[in-house]
Amino acid sequence: MTKFYSMNKPLLSVVVTVYNEEENIQPLLKATYEALEGIDYELILVEDGATDGTVAEVKKYANERTKLIIFNKNYGQTTALAAGIDMAIGTYIATMDGDLQNDPTDIPTMLQKAMDEDWDVVAGRRANRKDGFVLRKIPSKIANWVIRNTTKVYLNDYGCTLRVYKAEIAQGMGLYGELHRFIPVLAKEQGARMTEMDVKHHPRIHGESKYGLSRTFKVMADLILMLFFQKYFQRPIHLFGGIGLIAFLVGVVINFYLLILKLIGEDIWGRPIMILGFILVLGGIQFITTGIIAEIIVRTYFESQDKKTYTVRSVFEGKAVKSEV
Structure with a gap:
């Protein structure tokens, strides 16, 4: 492993x-300090x-490279990661459990x-996972x-927290x-x-897992988002x-069909299809209205903060060439 040092800021932040x-x-601290020997890093x-006594243990064993962020209550892993990445x-x-x-x-x-091959993200893949099968x-x-x-993002292990990012990518994700x-x-x-690469995975020795089958429904809801x-x-x-336009047009067709039946003398009152027609027309109008409001919110989001809808990876400027006289 090549040794890396920086004059102004650490090369690596481990969250x-x-x-x-x-x-x-x-x-955890002992293993991390030993693993990162020779790298200019900070541990957050x-x-x-x-x-429990987690805070006391950190204060007892932390070295000068270690920072500790203490929350006043449990906010969840996403918020904790966001706080560490922000700092x-x-x-x-790098992020790690x-x-x-x-x-x-x-x-x-x-x-x-990541450095040699210029990857923005190197994701860990638990090749020999030490967890319960079922x-x-x-x-x-x-x-x-x-x-x-x-999502068409082809990684094999979304559950592995161990990843290395370029800072601008990690800090721009919005967790x-x-x-x-x-x-x-x-x-x-x-x-x-x-890209991804195989990483080691160990069985949990101390404590209890914070995850269970109950998170399945949360994952599916977040997937929709x-x-x-x-x-x-x-x-x-x-x-x-x-969606609104399709619903509205189907509702109009149904109601037009019922109008024809009414004109030729049939009784249409109380038919379920009539209720469906009205629901589709009103629902279609609501969906279209929601879309317009959402468009206004999106424009406010970008324009009020001067955010761009694109990301520029790099800009190349060629050297000026003197013309021959």
Whole structure:
């Protein structure tokens, strides 16, 4: 591993989220310090409202490169990651779980790959995952397949927190809610060039997993949001307006059909199709109106903050050529 040092800021910021990991702190810090020997780095631990002795353990074993962010309550992993990434000042940012299942010895190799091959994101892929087969591996494989094939962001392991990013990518993702599972999708939306590599994975020794099958429904709900961001965030009228226009036209056709029946003397009162026609017309108008309002909100979002709807990777300026006289 090549040794890296920086005069102004660290090359690498390592962000680790910890929540009730009291027994893991000392071995986590020891392993991280040893793994990053020779790299100019900072270690940012985000304590997400722990109720045990996690803070005391960090203060006991932390060295001069370590920062600790302490939340006043539990906000969740996404918010904790966002806080750590916001505070990071390194050129590259690595993220990792604090439960000792990720191995910090993988970080130097991932960093080297990102630098040598100019990747914006190097994602970890747990090649030999040490988790329960039924409750963890099977749901994870299903979720990975669904996310991969619906978002068209082809990574194999969305659940692996161990990743290395260029700082501008990590700090431009806009992490909210529980979107940490979809970080690769958010990065791709910025035009990030991504790759993945096998990383080590260890069984949990201390503490309990914070995840279970209950998160499945949250993942699916967030997936719908991600698909909206991917396809319609800058043009919501195409989604809401399209649905609304179809509903409105179908409703008009139904009502026109009922009008013809009424004119030839048939009784149409109380027919379910009449109720359906009115619902489709009114619903179509509401969808179209929602699309227009969403378009106004999107324009306000970009223009009020002077945000751009595009990202420029680089600009090349050629040298001026003197003309021959």
